[in-house]
Amino acid sequence: MERSVIIAGFGGQGVLLAGKILAQAGMDHGLEVTWLPSYGPEMRGGTANCTVVLSDAPVGSPIVDEPDALIVLNRPSLEKFEATVAKGGIIIVNASLIDRKVGRKDVAAHYVPINDIALKLGDARVVNMVALGAYLRAADTVPLDAVKRAMAKALEDSGKGKFVPMNDKALDGGYGAVS
Amino acid sequence: MALRQLLRGNEAIAEAAIRAGCMCYFAYPITPQAELLEHMARNMPRLGRTFIQAESEVAAISMVYGAASAGVRTMTSSSSPGISLKQEGISYLAGSNLPSVIVNVVRGGPGLGNIAPSQCDYFQATKGGGHGDYHMIVLGPSTVPEAAQLTTLAFDLADLYRTPVMILADGLLGQMLEPVELPEPIDPASLPRKEWAATGAAGRDPNIILSFDLGPDNLKRMNEALQAKYREIRKREIRYEESDVADADLVIAAYGSTARIAKSALQMARAEGLKVGLFRPITLWPFPYDALRAVADHVDTVLTVEMSAGQMWEDVRLAVAERAKTPFYGEMGGVVPTPRSILNEVRKDAR
Amino acid sequence: MPVDVARMTKVFERPKSLTEARYTYCPGCHHGVITRIIGQTIDELGIAERTVGIAPVGCSVFAYLWYRCDAVQVAHGRASAVATGIKRARPDLVVFSYQGDGDFASIGTAESLHAANRGENITVIFVNNQIYGMTGGEMAPTTLVHQKTTTTPDGRDPATCGYPIRFSEIIATLDAPVYVTRQALYDTRRIQDCTKAVKKAFQNQVDGKGYSLVEILSTCPTNWRMSPTQANEHVANVVTQVFPLGDLVDRG
Numbered sequence: 001m002e003r004s005v006i007i008a009g010f011g012g013q014g015v016l017l018a019g020k021i022l023a024q025a026g027m028d029h030g031l032e033v034t035w036l037p038s039y040g041p042e043m044r045g046g047t048a049n050c051t052v053v054l055s056d057a058p059v060g061s062p063i064v065d066e067p068d069a070l071i072v073l074n075r076p077s078l079e080k081f082e083a084t085v086a087k088g089g090i091i092i093v094n095a096s097l098i099d100r101k102v103g104r105k106d107v108a109a110h111y112v113p114i115n116d117i118a119l120k121l122g123d124a125r126v127v128n129m130v131a132l133g134a135y136l137r138a139a140d141t142v143p144l145d146a147v148k149r150a151m152a153k154a155l156e157d158s159g160k161g162k163f164v165p166m167n168d169k170a171l172d173g174g175y176g177a178v179s
Numbered sequence: 180m181a182l183r184q185l186l187r188g189n190e191a192i193a194e195a196a197i198r199a200g201c202m203c204y205f206a207y208p209i210t211p212q213a214e215l216l217e218h219m220a221r222n223m224p225r226l227g228r229t230f231i232q233a234e235s236e237v238a239a240i241s242m243v244y245g246a247a248s249a250g251v252r253t254m255t256s257s258s259s260p261g262i263s264l265k266q267e268g269i270s271y272l273a274g275s276n277l278p279s280v281i282v283n284v285v286r287g288g289p290g291l292g293n294i295a296p297s298q299c300d301y302f303q304a305t306k307g308g309g310h311g312d313y314h315m316i317v318l319g320p321s322t323v324p325e326a327a328q329l330t331t332l333a334f335d336l337a338d339l340y341r342t343p344v345m346i347l348a349d350g351l352l353g354q355m356l357e358p359v360e361l362p363e364p365i366d367p368a369s370l371p372r373k374e375w376a377a378t379g380a381a382g383r384d385p386n387i388i389l390s391f392d393l394g395p396d397n398l399k400r401m402n403e404a405l406q407a408k409y410r411e412i413r414k415r416e417i418r419y420e421e422s423d424v425a426d427a428d429l430v431i432a433a434y435g436s437t438a439r440i441a442k443s444a445l446q447m448a449r450a451e452g453l454k455v456g457l458f459r460p461i462t463l464w465p466f467p468y469d470a471l472r473a474v475a476d477h478v479d480t481v482l483t484v485e486m487s488a489g490q491m492w493e494d495v496r497l498a499v500a501e502r503a504k505t506p507f508y509g510e511m512g513g514v515v516p517t518p519r520s521i522l523n524e525v526r527k528d529a530r
Numbered sequence: 531m532p533v534d535v536a537r538m539t540k541v542f543e544r545p546k547s548l549t550e551a552r553y554t555y556c557p558g559c560h561h562g563v564i565t566r567i568i569g570q571t572i573d574e575l576g577i578a579e580r581t582v583g584i585a586p587v588g589c590s591v592f593a594y595l596w597y598r599c600d601a602v603q604v605a606h607g608r609a610s611a612v613a614t615g616i617k618r619a620r621p622d623l624v625v626f627s628y629q630g631d632g633d634f635a636s637i638g639t640a641e642s643l644h645a646a647n648r649g650e651n652i653t654v655i656f657v658n659n660q661i662y663g664m665t666g667g668e669m670a671p672t673t674l675v676h677q678k679t680t681t682t683p684d685g686r687d688p689a690t691c692g693y694p695i696r697f698s699e700i701i702a703t704l705d706a707p708v709y710v711t712r713q714a715l716y717d718t719r720r721i722q723d724c725t726k727a728v729k730k731a732f733q734n735q736v737d738g739k740g741y742s743l744v745e746i747l748s749t750c751p752t753n754w755r756m757s758p759t760q761a762n763e764h765v766a767n768v769v770t771q772v773f774p775l776g777d778l779v780d781r782g
Contacts, residue, residue, distance in 0.1 A: 020356060033357065039211060065517045
């Protein structure tokens, strides 16, 4: 079984980190994984996306034509990637910033007020973890606990251990927002 | 079992180099290989080893020349435009028989091009980008773990044959994360002494490192010695991977990142009932001509897929030598083929 | 009167650090004198067994033939970068580069300047004869204004070719170098001074003090189209007006 997800948004929304944490959790969970970023001069403010592939067999292409899931944190990302999602796939839409519905009828769209949830938790910077939590609930690829552990390690390794509880709540917040 | 770590291609190469006993690393920043440089900057001084951010790629490769002359394992890395600058030094390294490792995380060209993945430096790497009759061993990793393995191999081959070895990666491989089990670090002091190195003429005649001889007959002999070495390398060091080739009607020939993308296309094609295989050169120089020719003998088509206008394609056609059809599918400028785009070509050619 | 050889005392001989290979230099050229000074220095410091010399491109391309020590022949202009690589790989070695003006101050500008700026613990011998000798007498970065060369047949015109570069003065502006000096060889006094300077530049390295540069004003009678005597007078009277002698930096 191979599952892929594209996470896209503005640069600075933490989409690359969300993807890394998912990939790390997938690896810790015993899966083969790849994480491929869009890279370039858009350090801040531009658009950023990454592709994560999770598989029980060695991953061939880290680039996917039809991701099984799409997480979009802003509207340009929805415009860009909506059509690519595989039939029967999942789209997590940041309803706080995206004021339209998904046009496709052959995918499962989940409208999550990601920014509102993050702000309610007290920190807009955790939108990426809210989004990831929502994806985990909808896609069921990697256990929430594995992701929490990977998140905690990623933050602790970069000296940001004090933000772990907040990000933990953000993952829960996103996870709980999808039925 | 060794620890599985999630590493970027650039970091995996850097860490594998450290574990292979690289004592001196010199480079200049350029995207998309900056993480390699930064990993070395963080870790080499901590280990009492040399890291220098050189004033230019020309200087960096010249420092490699110096460190290699002094008999230690040494490496530089860059991306396409920077590798162009290193060509002078690479020619000298080859001419002076100096073991060294050069990493090219290839980006779109020509000129400033862009920073996206590409395979447009194949000619430069395999046919000799600098002056003179020389070759480097060129290794084309396809995954992050393989990039680490081939880095270890690169240092061993460099020492064994006293030659520069290039790791020809690309921006995709450099930037992506994948689980890696790194090799155990070796103790650099345990490596065999290089009796030819310039380490001080104590109790022996002076060692002279040079690529120079004004006498045509002497320089001819130096060249013949190089060519003899290359024949030896061709005989012993050719590496490649075949997947699903036995019953194939069509074989995709691809290396590096493109080959792993082609593997996904292969699975999709097989699911449609198309008999497709993959031939992946791992040594790009020496190129596995004979092995590919043997494949060509029992397939209808060898489809070359590259992120270039068709550079390895020339070697594929030399190998196939009219034994099979040799169509080509390439993307340029940093556009990366996808599994589906390769599948579409396969469908066209599998008819 | 017959000479009694047995009763003679040897007062002068070839330094032990020099080989018996014949110089390829033209008569009257100072490269031979400089080579001897370096050999004598290596002898006096007793460092032949741990010295690595770097031979450049130019008339001194064969420098690896003259010294009884390990040597590395390198690409044009890159000697200071190669010296960096050797010295960082093996800090116990004594590394000197021998570079002409084209090598050091033109094609190797970046490598020369940055090795100095990093304060590499190496010794650089910079031979300034204001001309490209090996390739046939073309303009060097140090060629004097109005000096005729094969590429400035009407004399160096500053309007199109700029002025002679005082590269040692540029290096002297840096914080790292411990010793930067300009010497000459046009008479015995200068040869003695130069010998002291070269020894100091090597001693600094042995003592771990850092980067030392000795620029030596040299002659090229062949391409200057002068006799050796005229060439010496030219250095004394003309060249030193543009390239003044003396220490520029001495933090030793």
